[in-house]
Amino acid sequence: MNTHYRNGRRGAVLAVVVWSVAICAIVVAAVQILAYRQATLGAEALGRVQARWAARAGVETMLAIMEYHTESPEVDDPMALARDMEGHSSGELDTGLFDIRHFQDGVDWAGPLDEHSKLNINKVTKAELLNVPDMSPDVADSLIDWRDDNDEVEATGAESDYYANRGLTYQPRNADFRTVGEMELVAGCWPEYVRGEDWNLNNRLDPQENDGSLTWPDDKPDGILDPGWSGYFTAYSRTSALSPSGEPRLALAEASAEDVAERTGLSQAQAEQLLTWAKSGTPKLSQLLTAPLETLASGGGAAGSTAGRTGRSSGGRGGSAGALPSNLLSKIFNECTLDDLSRPFPGRANINTVSAKVLENVLDINPRLVDTIVGRRDARPEGLTSVIDLLGMEGITPQILSSIADHFDVVSSVYSITSRGTSATTGAECEMFVVVDRSQLPVKILEYREQ
Ligand SMILES: [Ca+2]
Ligand SMILES: [Ca+2]
Ligand SMILES: [Ca+2]
Ligand SMILES: [Ca+2]
Incomplete structure (x- = not known):
């Protein structure tokens, strides 16, 4: 009996040990999976941070170059600023890299976009608006009505009554446009006209803007960005109080x-x-x-x-x-x-x-x-x-x-920087779109977006 009892007890101990080992194995495996998941999540988060700071490094590089040229303008070489920015438009850090580009006139250029390469929508005349492809007289009139300070309707334009009668909750600004995107609020200014293929208005050709109708927008996948009216007009450009020589005008x-x-x-x-x-x-x-x-x-x-x-x-x-x-x-x-x-x-x-x-x-x-x-x-x-x-x-x-x-x-005050940062470890990307007025020091950020 004793022996039998002893044997039975030994068997129970063995079973407990075996179960303990099995449970330990499960716990260890679970901890490993959890740790691995957390490490992956950690790496992803780290990658995002790296991409963001790489993009930021690109923006800071451009700001520093702009400030330098505002402080020490080169009268005989007004393009020195643009060349300097182009020359530093991409860079590599320990943890990532940045790349600043823009599309214009069918070419993918390095560096920020000069907002003064376009006409200011607040200065163009009706006759000039009418030259623009896809523009009709009623839309040209409505654009003028939006920015003029009165409520008198231009020939076929639209003032506050027009918007109120259509149940819209906004009225013309009756002052200068602040962004090109604001044009889309004006009667007849469809986003397709204003943005063309540049649906996210970042001056860059993104994959969804070059794959035809596979994704929105329905673009022409020819490797060229058609920016619609946003390629002709800006609301950001400002006249600098400084002459090209750096003296107050x-x-x-x-x-x-x-x-x-x-x-x-x-x-x-x-x-x-x-x-x-x-x-x-x-x-x-x-x-x-x-x-x-x-x-x-x-x-x-x-x-x-x-x-x-x-x-x-x-x-x-x-x-x-x-x-x-x-x-x-x-x-x-x-x-x-x-x-x-x-x-x-x-x-x-x-x-x-x-x-x-x-x-x-x-x-x-x-x-x-x-x-x-x-x-x-x-x-x-x-x-x-x-x-x-x-x-x-x-x-x-x-x-x-x-x-x-x-x-x-012959000089420019305002530039749009579209800086894309990429993490060196995960390949994660972050894009910063920053509009900068460099006509005064310190330079002034007019718009900031991140995606
Ligand atoms: Ca008006
Ligand atoms: Ca784009
Ligand atoms: Ca598309
Ligand atoms: Ca295209």
């Missing part, structure tokens, strides 16, 4: 003749004539291209040259008899302003970066002339140092330049 509405003479090289008498003209009526600098100063100062030479706009049928030379020589015009265009720069003012396009499509499809410039402008500026890596430099180009008469000159400058 001289406001002709309040400047003294002595200051003007000193900054521009005009004689005292010419400076006085310039100021007499600048302080009367609604002057535009472009008038200086086609009329003598004394005529303008005595109230003649009215803005008339707009009649000869475009150069679609390239006009002949001449007509500038008595106008100032180009070296003085360059100084006036670069150093002086007729704009009120005491508040953010819609920016001009930069002749050194302006999209060929903008010249052709919005300003209605003869395609041959567009080729000349783009070809000649691209042959000069430092860029044009004044809008007046265009006068030396074949086919560009003072009349033609006068019709477009008020749209242009």
Whole structure:
């Protein structure tokens, strides 16, 4: 009995040991699975953080370059900033890499997008809007109504009644557009027109924007980003209070003749004539291209040259008899302003970066002339140092330049940085879209998105 009992007891101990081992094995396995899962989750989280900081490193690099060039502008090389940013548009860190690119005129460029390569939607005229593909007169009128400060409906436009009658809960801003996306609130501005293929408005060709109808949007999968109206217009560009030389621009509405003479090289008498003209009526600098100063100062030479706009049928030379020589015009265009720069003012396009499509499809410039402008500026890596430099180009008469000159400058204040960061360990990605105004220091972030 005792033996039997002893044997039975031994068997029970054995069974308990075996069960304990089995349970331990299960527990260990479970702990291992849990630890593995947590490690994987940890690696994924770490990868996301790495990607985010890599993207941020790209943005910070661009900000530093912009600040440097605002502090120390290169008057004879207005494109130095763009070249510097392009040269540092990708980089590798210990934990990831960043890459900054944008699409324009069918080309995938390195570096941030110059918002001054487009026209400011707050400055374009109705006639210019009507040149734009897919634009109809009622939509052009509605865009004007949205930004003008009154409630009077343009011919076929839309003011607050139109929106109220359609049960919409918003009204026209009756002030400047703040983003290009805001255009989609305007009657008839369908997102398909505004965004084209760039559905996420990041200036980059994303996979879903290049796979046809497989995913939204229904794009043309040709490896080229068609940005729709967002490729023509910006709401971000701002006129800098600083001239290309880095000095505060001289406001002709309040400047003294002595200051003007000193900054521009005009004689005292010419400076006085310039100021007499600048302080009367609604002057535009472009008038200086086609009329003598004394005529303008005595109230003649009215803005008339707009009649000869475009150069679609390239006009002949001449007509500038008595106008100032180009070296003085360059100084006036670069150093002086007729704009009120005491508040953010819609920016001009930069002749050194302006999209060929903008010249052709919005300003209605003869395609041959567009080729000349783009070809000649691209042959000069430092860029044009004044809008007046265009006068030396074949086919560009003072009349033609006068019709477009008020749209242009040779420097840019606002850039859009689309920085994509990639984690070195997991390949996770993070994209930052940052719009920056570098016309003052420290630079100002106008918009920030992350995805
Ligand atoms: Ca209005
Ligand atoms: Ca895109
Ligand atoms: Ca698609
Ligand atoms: Ca395409």
